[in-house]
Amino acid sequence: MKSYLCETQLLDYKQSVIEDLIDSRQWRQIESSQELISEVYNFVRNEIKFGYNRGDALTASEILGDGLGQCNTKNILLRGVGVPCRIQGFTIDKTMQKGALTGVTYRLAPKKIIHAYTEVFYNQEWLALEGVIVDDQLLSQTKSHLSDQGDKLLGYGVSVKKSDGFNTCFYGKSTYIQFASVIDHLGTYNSPDELFQQYSNNRLKFKMWIFNTFMRRRINTNLQKIRDYGVRYSIKLVATNFQKYKR
Template sequence: MDIYLKETRLLDFNNLSVQKLIEEKGWKELEENHKIREVYSFVRNEIKFGYNKGDDIIASEVLKDGYGQCNTKSILLMALLRTLDIPCRIHGFYIDKKMQKGALTGITYLFAPKKIVHAWTEVYFNHEWIALEGVIIDEDYLNQVKDKLYNLNNGYIGYGISVKDKEKINTCWQGKSTYIQSFSITEDLGIFNSPDDFFLKFNNTNNGFKRFLFDVLRKRINKKLEIIRSSSYDEKISKSR
């Protein structure tokens, strides 16, 4: 299991800010199940759903940003788990961009690739690998958009969410896999020991122009997501009519 505990360039868990967080939270003193629960809950709700400047940014930068999406939240989650001696790996996919409608609109949705690179962390617990996709969407945001999801192919999608049954969403850690975007997966890209290996091969912002364009547009996206999260989005839409 040593390979699933290694520090990498992206999993920079010896960074001072990461170690300070671990110490302040007292996570090292917990037993394994509680370690996973507390770290998972922190990344899910304290690191808000939002878009960073790229998929392949280091864990300490995601922590500093205070927000992330599937790929960057996976990087931070893995770094925190590994520094607590919890084995973890990354599982990659392509996902249909239609599930991003609402979160991405206008030109941002237009420029998004049809097949978006998507990943989740898998943690080794109770002698099995468990998927932690549910970490992507924070509870405040989920509560605001749950009733805005639209039906497609016998599931519910939109606003960065894609589920079979919107009434049965449960993204809390209970020792089992959690899912929040998996209904829109179109292709399995395989399992990787580290995010470094995965994003070297698959990346949504794999050239300088794409990275620059997204870095400009994401600020507008994140501002909109915060409006949605604060429950003022419906009020804003009503006033514009």
Template sequence: MKVYVQETALLNYSYSQVQQLIHNRKWDRMPKKEQILAIYNYVRDEILFGYNRADEIKASEVLQDGYGQCNTKGILFMALLRAVDIPCRMHGFTIDKKLQKGALTGWYYQLSPEEIIHSWVEVLYDEKWLNIEGFILDVSYLTKLQQKFDQQSGSFCGYGVATNDFQNPAIYWNENDTYVQKEGIVQDFGIFDSPDAFFSTHQQELSPIRQFIYRQVVRHLMNRNVNRIRQG
């Protein structure tokens, strides 16, 4: 189990601001269930849904950004869990780009890859590995999205969501699996000891110029669209 609590380049939980957060929230002094729940809720709701400069960024950078998506929120979640000695690992996938429609619009939706790199975190709890994906969308954003599409009660795909129960997705943790994008999965790459291992093998297929356009233009447009939804 040691490999599942190790610090890595991306899971840099000894970073001072990460340690200060853990100390301030008293996560290191809670029972295990309360630790997982408190860290999960923090990553879900206090780290807002949004798009960082890249997938493979350090936990400390995600914390400083204050926002993230599946991969980057997952990195921060794993770092915080490992910092309090809770074993976790990463499960890698791709998702259909239709899941991003609404956040991605216009020309940059048309130019985006058909499949997007995706991941969730598996957490060892009570001798079982739980699939944890429901932290991706903050509740404030999801609630506004549900209000915007209040006639949609079953399956929904778009705006960062892919679920079979749009008005009641499994995003609340109580010793269970949580999901919010699972229904958009296309390819399953399997389990990795760390995000470092996953991203050393699987990265988004973008040319250097498209990477530059994404970092400098596209992600800011996507974040603007997401914030517009969140603000109602």
């Protein structure tokens, strides 16, 4: 398990900003492993809100400073409290981002997006913590506006099978929020560093420059408006525009 606990360039949990957070929350004093995982999980899920960073391969301390993240950047803190973690890498269909990404921004996104989530070792098994990605406030405002695609619901960063429902709370079992749109499994990795050495959404530098210069702030502002006021204040609705952007 040692390789699943070590600090890496991206998992820089010895940085003072992370140490201070862990100490202030008294996470290391929690004796129950399930309670500890749940506390850290809920912090990342709801206090690091769903949003778009300037890239995927950012350090844990940078994500904490941003106060927001998406699938490839929110899975950051559990090693710092001694919980073994590893990364599962996938590609995922971009249609589940419709509503979070709109217009030109959506069209610029690749059809297959690099997707990752953390697994934790708990009760002698590896559990997926994909449900950490979308914060409760955003989910509560968007779940009734998701696009109905037969056996699943998707949009605004969500993709769930109807039979599974919205499984985002950690009770000692795996959690999922985007997995219904997964296409390919890229492998299991000891750390996000290893995954992003091989795969990245950020290889097209000109597109990333356009995204970071002109679009990212507007997208994150739009997501916050949805949290505060509801979907009617977003740029476009998923259900009414989905077929147009499905390709």
